Amino acid sequence: MKIKSQKLSKNEKVVLEVVKKSNGPIKAYTILSDVKKNGLKAPPQVYRALDKLIKKGKIHRIESKNAYLDCQNSKCKTSSRTAFSICQKCEKVTEIINTKLSKFLSNFKDDAGKEYQKYNLEFYGICKKCKS
Amino acid sequence: MKIKSQKLSKNEKVVLEVVKKSNGPIKAYTILSDVKKNGLKAPPQVYRALDKLIKKGKIHRIESKNAYLDCQNSKCKTSSRTAFSICQKCEKVTEIINTKLSKFLSNFKDDAGKEYQKYNLEFYGICKKCKS
DNA sequence: TATAACTTGTTATAATATAACACTTTTATG
């Protein structure tokens, strides 16, 4: 089994830094305006970096928000099994790292007996801070 | 507890028919070009109908595809707890209706002990047909 | 009938994402 290189290119590093330092999910065009000081100028440069970073397990895409979040899971080597908690008020997003959940979903068989190597789960609710 | 009306407006009916008769997830602008023969002309008319239909539990949005699918679950009264199987080859999408899964996710407590009223789960794999 | 809530029609534009092509850099390997 060939292991995908985790080495990052110049643009990938630049984009990853921006995603990391953002406090929560960040949008592609927000990243773009930020990385302009690093010489990047056009959307494809950002989107290409984002795609690679996702494949390399460095960041995740929050599908329901068209936004990107750096991976909090030190053990995460891929982008294949993800779960998030999303606050419907403040829009805060947290990655859920929970063995019971990931085991259940990884072992889940549908009615045809099929298992899945890849999933994305998004939970929606009101976070602690917004409740109080 | 007030029950949300399931009554559909004219445009909602028109859009729902198009989603229903489509063989799988359908895009907003595909719907638009289809409903032009019914007199609808502009994106907002379609998007408004889609939003309402989702809230009324008649259709679902497949987040990772920006596409819409009619709800297969006769018992589905809301859009709050959804699970789908998505083929990575042919892009076929099937709604997963599985009590074990929905129970597990509805009862799931995160590390803070929090439960969620709403979730969306997307499984990715290769469907039977594409495998053979 | 008045009025509030909902629905529609319309134009314009915002936000998100990719195609296509030329060029450069890095990596692998004969």
Next chain:
DNA sequence: CATAAAAGTGTTATATTATAACAAGTTATA
């Protein structure tokens, strides 16, 4: 090392997805 293949970059243009804003019509019902 040479050099070819693969990966990465820069750029322009354009495609795709979605919403803002406003005016007007319709429906429910107090």
